[in-house]
Amino acid sequence: MQRTRIKICGLTRVEDVQAAVAAGADAIGFVFYPPSPRHVTVEQARALMAHVPPFVTTVGLFVNARPEAVEAALDALPLQLLQFHGDETETDCVRYGRPYVRAVRMRAGVDLIEYAACFPSARGFLLDAFVEGYGGGGKVFDWTLIPPRFDAPLILSGGLDAENVGEAIRRVRPWAVDVSSGVETAQKGIKDAGAIRRFISGVRDADG
Numbered sequence: 001m002q003r004t005r006i007k008i009c010g011l012t013r014v015e016d017v018q019a020a021v022a023a024g025a026d027a028i029g030f031v032f033y034p035p036s037p038r039h040v041t042v043e044q045a046r047a048l049m050a051h052v053p054p055f056v057t058t059v060g061l062f063v064n065a066r067p068e069a070v071e072a073a074l075d076a077l078p079l080q081l082l083q084f085h086g087d088e089t090e091t092d093c094v095r096y097g098r099p100y101v102r103a104v105r106m107r108a109g110v111d112l113i114e115y116a117a118c119f120p121s122a123r124g125f126l127l128d129a130f131v132e133g134y135g136g137g138g139k140v141f142d143w144t145l146i147p148p149r150f151d152a153p154l155i156l157s158g159g160l161d162a163e164n165v166g167e168a169i170r171r172v173r174p175w176a177v178d179v180s181s182g183v184e185t186a187q188k189g190i191k192d193a194g195a196i197r198r199f200i201s202g203v204r205d206a207d208g
């Protein structure tokens, strides 16, 4: 059985980075999108990333960012993977010459196979529920919209938490899962170490 990879996203505090790493996260996401309550500046991200050990992937999340903003982050930070979560085209995503995953905002009518064909350079597709404000909405989408045969690595997100992640893995069998709201305290951007541990246990239980 494949071991489902786990990304914890939207970290804003050192203690949350440490909690995610200690619990066994494979990847840590930083949100460079000013309207988000999880937004971090390049300087904040630099301080947080100093606590990420080797072999934990650092992911930079961007939403319709100006190229200069993405380049400034890439110049200053050891980002290993980019996550484009807005309306970026393939040309927008590929211009940095870095590995990236393309977020797909899932709702009725989205044809994932057709969508993926427009992004042949993507390393994988991150499926999130369609919400106003682009993402991090804590909303689950209809997993039956995912075609049963989909070749690229699929990262499932959107409203996952410790209670539903096991069922999500058993039904979708994604390459990875990604969570933000589902491991937070009542305050967006502030993670709950216990919720992170429970989420990761839920993934491991489903992996068997």
Ligand SMILES: O=C(O)c1ccccc1N[C@@H]1O[C@H](COP(=O)(O)O)[C@@H](O)[C@H]1O
Residues within 6 Å of the ligand: 009, 010, 029, 031, 033, 036, 037, 038, 061, 063, 085, 126, 128, 133, 134, 135, 136, 137, 138, 139, 157, 158, 159, 160, 178, 179, 180, 181, 182
């Ligand atoms: O986290 C945010 O604030 C955010 C803002 C804009 C785009 C994406 C964002 N987060 C990503 O959304 C998905 C689902 O998050 P959730 O678990 O439902 O809260 C996830 O990939 C986050 O990284």
